[in-house]
Amino acid sequence: MKEIEVIITREQNRERLDKLLLPVEADWSRTQIQNLMKQELILVNGEAVKSNYKASEGDVITIKIPDPEVYDIEAEDLQLEIVYEDADVAVINKPKGMVVHPAPGHLTGTLVNGLMHQIKDLSGINGIMRPGIVHRIDKDTSGLLMVAKNDKAHQSLVDQLVAKSVTRKYTALVHGHIAHDKGTVDAPIGRDTRDRQSMNVVDKGKHAVTHFEVRERFGAYTLVECRLETGRTHQIRVHMKFIGHPLVGDPKYGQKKTMDIGGQALHAGVLGFIHPSSGEYLEFEVPLPEPFEQLLSELKKN
Structure with missing residues (x-):
């Protein structure tokens, strides 16, 4: 203790x-x-x-x-979609609604539980609760995550994140009509002083930069592609709210009257990094999940 x-x-x-x-x-x-x-x-x-x-x-x-509780994390057959795998790294397409790693209240059904079943070796740098986990995306965000299979690969991928050389592009549906075609949000993010469970743009926050580009407009909604330069907690959700265009369906940062779609309309569709062993640049892309595509189809009809 x-x-x-x-x-x-x-x-x-x-x-x-x-x-x-x-x-x-x-x-x-x-x-x-x-x-x-x-x-x-x-x-x-x-x-x-x-x-x-x-x-x-x-x-x-x-x-x-008190000392943190130690839990036994069990392997589970969750039929994860492995987009790419070799001796050093794997790339996973995480479904919406799945927590990345176990924590009190979420000890089963997480990405880590599934990884332990499907992938033989995982890096141990982040301890028993987060084997192989290099970075995270929120529970209700779908899309690509890179996973390390050994500690050397893990450190290489972390170094690339620190150097801001990893390509991370997200598709987001936001409230409001964004008139300009592209923009950059450069605003520091830290804990919300009024709500410690949320993040916000604060003067003493960590440096955070999000680039965005409009893909399509639907009257009261805009579809954008966001590219992360940094990777702060809830960065896209906080930054888009900050400029007056919160994500559709976002229960924490969205409008009070928003669509009930089971969480924010956000998908990590493109992920690129330098392979830790070969030095080759790899880039992967996965399409929007079917519910997201269906939502866009409904907006087009209306």
Whole structure:
């Protein structure tokens, strides 16, 4: 169990403790902090307090963070679509609705469960919960992912992501009529200060750039191709919302009145990278899933 000690400063005086402790761990939410307080794993001057406690200058906050649970991840026959595979890498066409790797609440039915059944060797750099996983796409985003089969290949692919040399193109249906044919969104992305479970454009966020090009217009909707220069969490969803064109069907960043299509209309259709061993540039493309194509057909009719 990890233990952290925080001493309250004059500037933090009278702030609610559950809000004040958010920056201590990057992925914490206020609910998680409140749960730790209920379990008496967060103490103020050695004593348990309620979640609405307001800190005083000089308070000593002791935080005990439980060790993460270790899970047995089982191989499952999920009949993943393997677009390409060799001794070093594989490229998978992930279906919409599938989580990439196991986590509490999603221990089965993930891409990793399927990979463990269909692919003999997977890299171990990311640990037992994320074997082979180099990058992710959201649960309700469909499309291409590259998978590493050994640690050397894994590091090569990660280095390419850092160098921004990987080609990643997405098709997205957004709300509104985009008048100009192409554009670039260059706006930093970080945790939303009002909702720790969401991302937003924030001044102190990480550098994020999305290039987009209009493919077709349907009156109140626009079909765009987005090319990622960086790969921040929910980047396309956040950036398109930022410019006033949120993704259709997006439950987190979309309009209140949007189509109920089981999640955002977003598909990772093109993926290109340099092969870790041969040095050859490989590029793969998969068509839109049938429901996405059907949605576009309906829009054309109307």
